[in-house]
Amino acid sequence: MTRRIVVLNGPNLNLLGTREPHIYGSSTLADVEALCARAAGEHDLQVTCRQSNHEGVLVDALHEAAADEEVVGVVLNAGAYTHTSVALLDAVRATDLAVVEVHLSNPHARESFRHTSYLSPVAVAVIAGAGVHGYRYAIDLLATRRE
Numbered sequence: 001m002t003r004r005i006v007v008l009n010g011p012n013l014n015l016l017g018t019r020e021p022h023i024y025g026s027s028t029l030a031d032v033e034a035l036c037a038r039a040a041g042e043h044d045l046q047v048t049c050r051q052s053n054h055e056g057v058l059v060d061a062l063h064e065a066a067a068d069e070e071v072v073g074v075v076l077n078a079g080a081y082t083h084t085s086v087a088l089l090d091a092v093r094a095t096d097l098a099v100v101e102v103h104l105s106n107p108h109a110r111e112s113f114r115h116t117s118y119l120s121p122v123a124v125a126v127i128a129g130a131g132v133h134g135y136r137y138a139i140d141l142l143a144t145r146r147e
C-alpha cells in the first residue's frame with residue numbers, strides 16, 4: 001500500500017506568486033506543490049495536491065480523502081473559507097481524517113475577520129505564518145504522528 005498525504009489549497013491560492021507577495025510570498029502554487037512532494041518523499045509517502053476556488057469541490061476532496069485508506073492525512077489551506085465554511089468544518093467532522101490547517105500568513109496578525117477559523121477546532125494542528133515552510137512542517141507532522 002502506497003501511503004499518501006493529500007494537500008488541499010482553497011480559493012485564490014492558484015494566484016500564489018503574484019497575489020499580494022508581501023503577504024503570501026513569491027512562491028507559486030507549483031512551487032508549493034513541488035515542496036510538498038519532496039517533503040512527502042522524505043517520508044516515503046506520495047502526495048496528491050489539489051486546488052479549488054469552490055467550496056463544494058474542497059468538501060468533495062475531503063470526502064474522497066477520507067474514503068481512501070492509503071491517505072494518512074490532509075494538509076488544508078482553505079484560504080478564505082477558513083473563516084466562513086461550516087461545510088468544510090462538517091466535512092472534517094464527518095470523517096476521521098487527520099487534518100493539519102496551514103496558512104502562509106499569520107491570520108491573527110491581520111484583519112479581525114481572519115482571526116476566526118471554523119477549521120481549527122477539528123484540526124490536529126494549526127501552522128500559520130511560516131510561509132511555504134508550513135506545508136513541510138504539516139507533512140512532517142502527519143508523516144510521523146501516531147494515531
Ligand SMILES: O=C(O)[C@@H]1C=C(O)[C@@H](O)[C@H](O)C1
Binds near residue numbers: 012078079102104
Ligand atoms: O495565509 C494564508 O495562506 C491564508 C490564505 C488566504 O487566501 C486568506 O483568505 C487567509 O485569510 C489566509
